[in-house]
Amino acid sequence: MKKRLLTGIIALSLALLMIGTATAAMKAIPIQDIKSGFIYIGPVGDGGYTFMHDQGRAYMHENNPDLPKSVIVENVPEGPDSARVIETLVRKGCNVVFGTSFGYMDFMVDVAKRHPDTYFMHCSGYKTADNMGTYFGRMYQARYLSGIVAGAMTKSNVLGYVAAQPIPEVIRGINAFTLGARSVNPKVKVKIIWLFSWFDPGKEKEAAKALIDAGADVIGMHADSGAAPQACEEAGVYVIGYNNDMSKFAPKMHLTSPIWNWGKYYDYTVKQIAHGVWAPDQVWWGLKEGLVELAPFNEAVPKSLQETVESRKKAIISGEWDVFWGPIWDQNGELKVAEDAKMTDGEMLGMSWFVQGVEGTIPK
Incomplete structure (x- = not known):
């Protein structure tokens, strides 16, 4: 009985140690030090999908006036070239990167592995990492x-x-x-x-x-x-x-x-990072959270x-x-x-x- 109890305590301690290590790896970043990068599949002027992501980015800044100016890259095709763009944003000092199209997923996972101290968020995908979460709407x-x-x-x-x-x-x-x-x-x-x-x-x-x-x-x-x-x-x-x-x-x-309110998620995310409570979750919000509406x-x-x-x-x-x-x-x-x-x-x-x-x- 004692042996089983000791084994359980050791296992629990190791699990807590691992959680602590994972949490420690992703340190909080003060809002004034968050430099965000956005990768867009189309032009901001498309009047639709990319335009609404950029409106969400603007909403994020309106709600966080101390947030430094973000960087955007438009017309990034889904494929290997997206990895180069993601890598370039990190090298330019972006410590939070949002990829807004499904086809960036695998390339973002690869870049995330090389930059464990950078936060990555991928829109509409299903793969995560210790420093990469996903987001989409119902x-x-x-x-x-x-x-x-x-x-x-x-x-x-x-x-x-x-x-x-x-x-x-x-x-x-x-x-x-x-x-x-x-x-x-x-x-x-x-x-x-x-x-x-x-x-x-x-x-x-x-x-x-x-x-x-x-x-x-x-x-x-x-x-x-x-x-x-x-x-x-x-x-x-x-x-x-x-x-x-x-x-x-x-x-x-x-x-x-049916319309998107991406700003709800972008504002939420930078606040989570600033407060040190961010996790690589798979966020799927709907009408209730206001991410989608008519x-x-x-x-x-x-x-x-x-x-x-x-x-x-x-x-x-x-x-x-x-x-x-x-x-x-x-x-x-x-x-x-x-x-x-x-x-x-x-x-x-x-x-x-x-x-x-x-x-x-x-x-x-």
């Missing part, structure tokens, strides 16, 4: 709410969706949008066009036009610019934007947009429909219900989530199938 919640609007506003019962890359993040968004639409209009079908790109205004616009030609009278999107909304405005077709309030690109036809509604959206959206939003925020709770069927009619079951975060993060109502395939 955009599927806002997507679902926007789908309710699209499903109620369509007259043709055909919705279009301009889709960036065939990865779980985008698939999850398409599914949430479709579930929302079919919750108010079971006749709805959602047609997909893949861009195989995050930011390509020309492709985005052409994809929107092709979906309109295919009969879609409301267009949803997962793309980084305002090109698809512009195409919809020109064609007189309703559009659900993304990333930012896209109404400036489609003043008459924009219904609403842009204001077009006046064409009836008040009763707005109330329906608000009611569903409250249910999600309260935890009473969430989007991927069963029953849910895939597009082949197979039951994927049973009536009383809930998809786990891991299952949602790895989603690789379409729900009933989606017309399209997922490229390998």
